Amino acid sequence: MADKNNNQSPQNCQSNEEDEVWAKMNSLTKKIKNVEIRHTHFTIGRASGNLIQIKDIRLSGRHCIINRMLDENGKMIVCLEDASTNGTYHNGSLIGKGSTRELKNGDEIFLLKEGEGVSTEDEIGFIFVVLKDFSKAEQPNSQDKANDQEKLEKEIEKSRLEINQSKEELEKKAQEEQKIRKQISQMADQFDCGICYMTMHQAVSLMPCLHTFCGGCFSDWLNRQKDCPSCRENVVEVKKHSLINCLIENYLNINPQLKRSEEEIKHLESLNMFKNDIVNIDKLLEEQQKQKNAKLQAQQQQEQQNKDIKMKDESENNDQEDPDGLISSEDSAEEELPQKRVMNKRGVKTPIPKPTKKQQKPIRKIPVTIQNKKKAVAPAKKR
Numbered sequence: 156m157a158d159k160n161n162n163q164s165p166q167n168c169q170s171n172e173e174d175e176v177w178a179k180m181n182s183l184t185k186k187i188k189n190v191e192i193r194h195t196h197f198t199i200g201r202a203s204g205n206l207i208q209i210k211d212i213r214l215s216g217r218h219c220i221i222n223r224m225l226d227e228n229g230k231m232i233v234c235l236e237d238a239s240t241n242g243t244y245h246n247g248s249l250i251g252k253g254s255t256r257e258l259k260n261g262d263e264i265f266l267l268k269e270g271e272g273v274s275t276e277d278e279i280g281f282i283f284v285v286l287k288d289f290s291k292a293e294q295p296n297s298q299d300k301a302n303d304q305e306k307l308e309k310e311i312e313k314s315r316l317e318i319n320q321s322k323e324e325l326e327k328k329a330q331e332e333q334k335i336r337k338q339i340s341q342m343a344d345q346f347d348c349g350i351c352y353m354t355m356h357q358a359v360s361l362m363p364c365l366h367t368f369c370g371g372c373f374s375d376w377l378n379r380q381k382d383c384p385s386c387r388e389n390v391v392e393v394k395k396h397s398l399i400n401c402l403i404e405n406y407l408n409i410n411p412q413l414k415r416s417e418e419e420i421k422h423l424e425s426l427n428m429f430k431n432d433i434v435n436i437d438k439l440l441e442e443q444q445k446q447k448n449a450k451l452q453a454q455q456q457q458e459q460q461n462k463d464i465k466m467k468d469e470s471e472n473n474d475q476e477d478p479d480g481l482i483s484s485e486d487s488a489e490e491e492l493p494q495k496r497v498m499n500k501r502g503v504k505t506p507i508p509k510p511t512k513k514q515q516k517p518i519r520k521i522p523v524t525i526q527n528k529k530k531a532v533a534p535a536k537k538r
Contacts (some may be wrong), residue, residue, distance in 0.1 A: 175193065175287065176191045176192065176193055176286060176287075177192060177193070177223065177285070177286055177287040177289065178191075178192040178221075178223075178233070178283065178284060178285050178286055178287075179191055179192065179283075179284045179286055180192065180264065180281035180282070180283055180284070181281060181282040181284060181314065181315070181318050182280070182281055183263075183278070183280040183281060183282065183318065183321060183322065183325075184276075184278060184279065184280065185322075186279075187209070187279055187281075190207055190281065192221065194206060195222065195223040195224070196220065196221075196222055196223075197220065197221040197222075197223075198217055198219075198220050198221075199217075199218050199219050199220075199221075199266070200214060200215055200216050200217040200218040200219070200238075200239075201214040201215065201216050201218065202216035202217060204217075205217060205218075209266070209279065211267070211279065213241060213267055213272070213273070214239070214241075214266060214267070214279075215238065215239040215240050215241065217238045217239075218238060218239040218243060218266055219235060219236060219237055219238055219239060219243045219264075219266065220235075220236040220238060221233065221234070221235055221236075221258065222234045222236065222255075223289070225289070225290070225291065229290055229291035230290045231288050231289045231290040232257060233257065233258040233259075233283075233285070234255045234256065234257055234258065235250065235255060235256050235257075235258050235264065236253075236254075236255045237250035237251055237252055237253065237254055237255070238252065238253075239252060239266075240252065241267075243264070243265070243266060244263075244264070244265035244266075244268050245258075245262065245263070245264060246262055246263050247263065247265075247268075258283050259283075259285075260283070260284060260285045260310060260314075261282065261283070261284070261310070261314055261317075262282075262283045263280060263281070263282060263283075264280065264281045264282075264283055265278065265279065265280040265281075266279040266280070267279040267280075268280070275325070275328075275329060276329075282314055282317070282318055284310075284311060284314050286307075286311075343406070343410075343413075346399070346402070346403050346406060348367075348368050348369045348372055349366065349368055349384055349385050350368050350369065350372040350373065350376060350384055351369060351372050353415065354403060354406075354407065354413055354414075354415070355367065355368065355369050355399070355403060356369050356370070356371065356403075356415060356420060356423050356424075357369060357370035357371065357395075357400065357423065357424065357427055357429075358370070358395075358396045358399045358400050358403065359373060359393050359394060359395055359396060359429050360393070360394050360395075360396045361373070361383050361390045361392075361393060362390070362391050362392040362393070362394060363388070363391060364383050364385070364386050364388045364390075366383050366384075366385045366386065367396055367399060368384065369423055370395075370423070370426075370427035370428075370429050371422070371423030371424065371425070371426035371427045372423070372426075373393070373429075374426045374427050374428040374429065375426050377390075377428070377436070377439075377440075381436065381440075390436050391435070391436060392433060392434065392435055392436065393429050393433075393434045393436065394432065394433050394434075395429065395431075395432050395433075428443075
C-alpha cells in the first residue's frame with residue numbers, strides 16, 4: 156500500500172495508442188508532472204487500469220474521467236465526470252460523485268484539495284489546456300486559421316505564465332507561514348510564567364529586576380517571600396504589563412488550545428492582589444497586616460462576648476436552683492439515688508439515708524459581730 160504522503164508521478168498505463176495530443180493538464184505541484192491527453196475517454200485514478208495512475212491512498216481507484224464529444228451542431232465539448240468517494244474539485248467547487256461539469260480552456264481540476272487530512276504540500280491539481288479543437292464546423296479560410304492559431308498560442312502562453320506565477324505564490328506563502336510559525340514558537344517561550352510554567356494571565360512586572368509573572372501566581376508567592384522567584388532580588392514595586400497582556404491575548408486567539416480553563420482563570424483572578432497599575436510592596440504588606448490584625452481583634456472580641464454570655468447564663472441557672480446558697484455543687488452534681496422507706500418504732504415509714512455519702516448539714520454564715528465577740532471571749536492558750 157502506498158504512503159498517502161508519498162505522491163508518485165503519474166504513469167501512463169496504455170501508451171500503445173498513438174493518438175494525437177488534443178489537450179494537456181499542467182500540474183500545479185512539483186511532485187506531479189504534466190499530463191498529455193490523447194484519448195476521447197481519459198481516466199485518472201489510483202488503480203493500474205487507468206490511463207493515468209497516481210499512487211496515493213487518498214485517491215479512488217477510478218477518481219475522475221475526462222470525456223471529449225460533439226454536440227448536435229458538431230461543436231466539441233469536454234466534460235469532467237467525478238467518480239471518486241472523496242470528491243473532485245472544478246474551479247474550487249466540489250463536483251460530487253456521478254456528476255459532470257463542462258471543461259473549458261484554463262479551468263482548474265483538483266483531485267486532492269487542502270482541507271481535512273490534506274496539507275498544502277499534498278495537494279494534487281492541474282490546469283486544463285485545449286491544444287486542438289475537433290469541432291465539425293464550417294472550415295475557415297487560411298487567414299482565420301492563422302488568427303485562431305495565434306490566439307491559441309497566446310492563450311497557451313498566458314496559461315503557462317499563470318501556472319508559473321501560481322507556483323511562485325504558493326512557495327512564497329509556504330515560506331511566510333514557516334517564518335510566522337517560528338516567530339510564534341519563539342514568542343510562546345517568553346509568554347510562560349516562571350512560577351506555574353503556563354501562559355501568563357494578568358501579567359505583572361517586578362521592579363527593579365523587570366521579571367514578569369502571573370498576577371495571581373506572584374500574589375501567592377508574596378504571602379511567603381518578598382523577593383523575585385527568578386533572581387531572588389528584593390522587590391520594591393509591581394507594575395501591570397499592558398503590552399505583554401495584549402500580545403498574549405492575540406497569541407491565544409491564534410492558538411485557542413493553549414487557553415486556561417475558566418476555573419483556573421477565576422482562581423488566579425481571586426488571588427491577584429495587584430488591582431492598580433503600580434503597587435508598592437511595603438504599603439501593600441502593611442495594609443494586609445492591618446487587615447489581619449483587625450480580623451484577629453474582631454474574632455477575639457466575639458469569643459470574649461460568647462464567654463461572658465455563657466457565664467451569665469450559668470450563673471442565672473444556679474441562682475434559680477439554689478436561691479439561698481445552701482446546696483453545695485457536689486450535692487447538685489450527684490444524681491439522686493432511689494430511697495427506700497422503713498418502719499420506725501412508732502410505725503411510721505421514714506426514708507433511709509443515702510449509703511454512698513453522708514448527709515451534711517447546711518452551713519450557715521455567722522455574722523461578723525458574733526465572730527469578733529467569740530475571739531475576744533476565747534481564753535488564752537497555755538504556754
